[in-house]
Amino acid sequence: MYSQSCRLILHTLASFGLSFNVYEKDLVFHSYLSRIIVFEDPVVFHSNFFTIFNNNCESVIVFCPRSYINKFDLNEICASNSSISQSSINESIQKLLPGFKYRLGFCGKYFNQSTRHDENRAFIRLLESKKLFMWFPHTFSHLQPHNFSFSKLEAEFKLNFQFAHKYKLPVEPGYAISPHHSGVYPTYDVLYSLWKSIWGVNITATEEYPYLTAPRRHAFVYNDVRVLPRYLTGLYTHTLKKTLYPGGDAGFYDAVEQSSVLSIILNPITIIMTHMGNYGGESLGTSAVNHLFSTITKYTNIQMKTNNTHYLANIYFSYFPSDVSPIWSNPCMKKRHRNINPFAKNCSQFPNIVIVGPQKTGTTALLRFLSVHPLIQTSIPQKSTFEETQFFSNNNSYARGLSFYLQMFPKRKNLSMLLVEKSADYFDKSMVPFRIKSLLGRRVHIVIVLRDPVIRAHSMFLHLQAHGFKIASFEHVFNNASLRDRILTKGLCSRKIARWLHSFPTKQVHFVDGEKLITNPQDALNTLQESLKISAINYTELIYFNSKKGFFCLKNKKCLGPSKGRLKKAPHLTEETKHILKDFFLHDTQALKEIFSKYRLKPMSWF
Secondary structure, eight states: OOOHHHHHHHHHHHHTTOOOOTTTOEEEEEOOOOOOOOSSSOOOBOOOOEEETTTBOOOOBOOOTTOOOOHHHHHHHHHHTSSSOSSHHHHHHHHHSTTOOOEEEEOGGGTTOOSOHHHHHHHHHHHHTGGGSEEEEOOTTOOOGGGSOHHHHHHHHHHHHHHHHHTTOOBOTTBOOOGGGTTTTTTOHHHHHHIIIIIOOOEEEESOSSOTTOSSOOOEEETTEEEEEOEEOSOOTTOOOGGGSTTHHHHHHHHHIIIIIHHHHHSSEEEEEOOTTTTSTTOHHHHHHHHHHHHHHHHOOOOOOOOOHHHHHHHHHHHOGGGGSOOOOOTTSSHHHHHTOTTGGGGGGSOSEEEEOOTTSSHHHHHHHHTTSTTEEEOOOOGGGTTOOOTTTOHHHHHTOHHHHHTTSOOOSSTTOEEEEEOGGGTTOTTHHHHHHHHHGGGOEEEEEEOOHHHHHHHHHHHHHHTTOOOOOHHHHHTOHHHIIIIIGGGOOHHHHHHHHHHSOGGGEEEEEHHHHHHOHHHHHHHHHHHHTOOOOOGGGTEEEETTTTEEEETTSOOOOTTSOHHHHSOOOOHHHHHHHHHHHHHHHHHHHHHHHHTTOOOOTTO
């Protein structure tokens, strides 16, 4: 009873001699057992992780109105965890995967609180058989962590800890699951902190990263907790009987094969889960597990065996070491994320404008000029990073997550205000455009400041001299790899501009001519206001030329410090040095011109 599409793919793979073994593929089958107590819809026993060829199968027993498991269902579940089977299905599961074992999650508040005697007997049966399972903590009363304060959540965890201690549950060290994935992704720092301090959690799982319908979900590490990905099986909360499944028996088995088996084939590591209610009544969960194992055994040579969650995580990150660092997306953009979003009150706090550009092109001056616009608020200066946020470019800052980033911005005075940040080093780092796009998406405007590379190189030369670098001449620069990189190579912009324009459409990218920003900032700012489609203010009345400083300043505001405007006071470059520098930047400038022509952008004045 195998679907045609599944058989075709499996046979095709077999025809190419593709083999699967413990070293090549890992599968985790997560299955939610049905709810067993009728009381306020809390999850009480949320099971998790039996391991298939190195990895684990997760199940959950939860409390829910109108759907429960009685002691006979518990007998079936216990039999599937025992070498002494009481049904042909469970005997088959044990034969296919010796040592198969559910790991059960628990919310202790509703234990033995049912008005139904058969449900309470099921509880007694479950605790009598507790050693047949491994256990992990949920929350005491199934609350969603992102909705609660530190003290409330701490009390929940401590009560559940006491419950586990009272009944001597064999809790698997270091593993937990959050109700409805709340606080796991989007991340809630309080949850991660209390997980670690009370339960010592360092592994969890979610189906929400990067989002539910992603072609391939990923793992990530946050606050030293490894978060593993999960997939679906085609079984849902309402899937209680095969006769109610679309297509009946055939539809049920086809869904298991197409959702689960193909996921295993197409993903090196696959965590698959069923839902609540699938283990009561006709026990579709157990049937799905058995059918999945049988299909794998019949059509592949995958070797299956049980192991713990820590081994699973080690295997996963050995295959995908780059998944250690998460890619943050906007938690306010997708409905499912909004429902479990600890940042719901801060959705308006993400910036609208990000200013980038090579160092010494005028990004600081531009931010300062924009700060006087009545509709613009700038990021809060960060002392540790030269007043910039540097969130997307600094891996340590980025790993700290969105709560850390949002703290860098003032609260909007009103919804019409635009939040702006700038970090010069965003321009160079290859991962930054992707990170910004993932988080800020179509709502952000990228402002790029470019300057004549020869003049910028001279400015950077003087900047480093002023900071104690002993640089006698540009000949010294060319012969020193570090200086060459900082003064010359960082002025090569064509590939970096191509990367930004590959990540964002031209309607979201705005260029500022750095030479005009220095010589005629009013005109440059008027052009930018028009490009950003924000109400224009008259910068002529706000900006004046400070002859003593040698550059433009804001009226009634303190001028920029002595690190700015050095070119006005420095000796001019010799014609020979200019020629050498122009020759160095020649091909890059030509490539930049071609990019501007391709995208029909207004050329820089220094082209």
